[in-house]
Amino acid sequence: MNAHLSRHFLRVGLLAAGLAVAATGPAQAAEAVAITHDGVRTTADHRHHIDHRDSFTIHQFGSVAAARADNRADARSVGCTADDACRSVALSFQVITLSGHDVRLSAVNNGHAVNEHCDGCQTLAGAYQFVVSTAAPARLTADAQHRLADIHRRLDTLSASRLPAADLRRQADALADEVKALLSQPTSLTAAHPARPSVKVHRQLDGWQH
Template sequence: MSQQRHRAPTRRLAPLLRTGLLTTAAAVLVAGTPVVASAAPGTARTGSAVRVDTASAISTASPIRPHDFQVAFEVRQYGDLVGAGADNRALASSRFCDGNLHCSSTALSFQIITMGGDHSRLHTTNVSKASNNHCTGCQTLAGAYQFVLDTPEPITLGPDALRRLRDVETALRAARNQSPQTLKATVDGLVQQVITILDEAAAAQPASPGLKAAAAPARPKVTLNRTLDGWPGAN
């Protein structure tokens, strides 16, 4: 199956970064922890920091493990940064199964980013790939979902928002035995739940001090980057 790649252009929110800044940051990659409850809350920063994060779900089905369902679900609260890079990947493969095994491989990756400030610049990559290698009648699905919330001021998701995101993760993991059509509908519903949670968090953010209500900018919306591979009717 073909690889679907979404490489969003670098989003310019303020003056451009110095050339090579994100390249330098990549050399000091910050490892992610795929548990919502452990995601560090965003804090106000000096605007001089750069973060680079990756999220990945990798699933492989074979005669040894005929059915594999992998989920990555990560929340990153960046606060006020100069710039950030976010890479999200869902990779699924099925190998060397015959028709009697009915092998299935599913990889789903949710990467949730919040960031704020006047000097932020974000580069995102979102990739899904599903492949079959000598696999008769195999079901191989990959879905990469990347949510980005930019706000004028640094935002911290509160306990209620984090709890609701944990509920989304639990529901996503519980969908492992669903058919592709049912799973697609389930995931689409959970994606909308994440967008709603982030939209409500942005709407609850206090306006900047001294900014008149009439002059306040429109509330930021969530940007969703989504790529699918292997799904019936989605290629």
């Protein structure tokens, strides 16, 4: 192997090693690259008329140079009839905390619902992504994590409910508003010099009710 190829493979190896850094706790170095992917998928059909799942994940990256976060919710209803309707609900909440200056962030958030030959079916996919940015390294307090766990429990109850799709959408949005309000409070984070964090919310709801 010539020297040029050796240097090429070395660069590729170092890049792969950098991209492999992904953790739910704080990153150890500001040069770290954090990567995470969360999501849920549901399918209801004539064999399994009801399928509901939800996800509520928290990733605390600490100081990073770059981060990629993917969050997806996919719901599908297939081949049911108005007299024997299906219900498919997928809800995914993703919370990301990170710190640093000029962090290169790629955030992807997708909710997608599909009805295929499914008269009378209710299908809802909701993807909610919360990105909390601070200048100095910070972590969620124990109290904030406890309150987020309570919201998670209510999300579990909501996704398993038989509420009409329109009501379910409104209540999912209400829970998302609670998460944003909580994360926007400086007291929700531990830091040497607490300051109001920047909270960006990405929301995509897609639903069908035939």
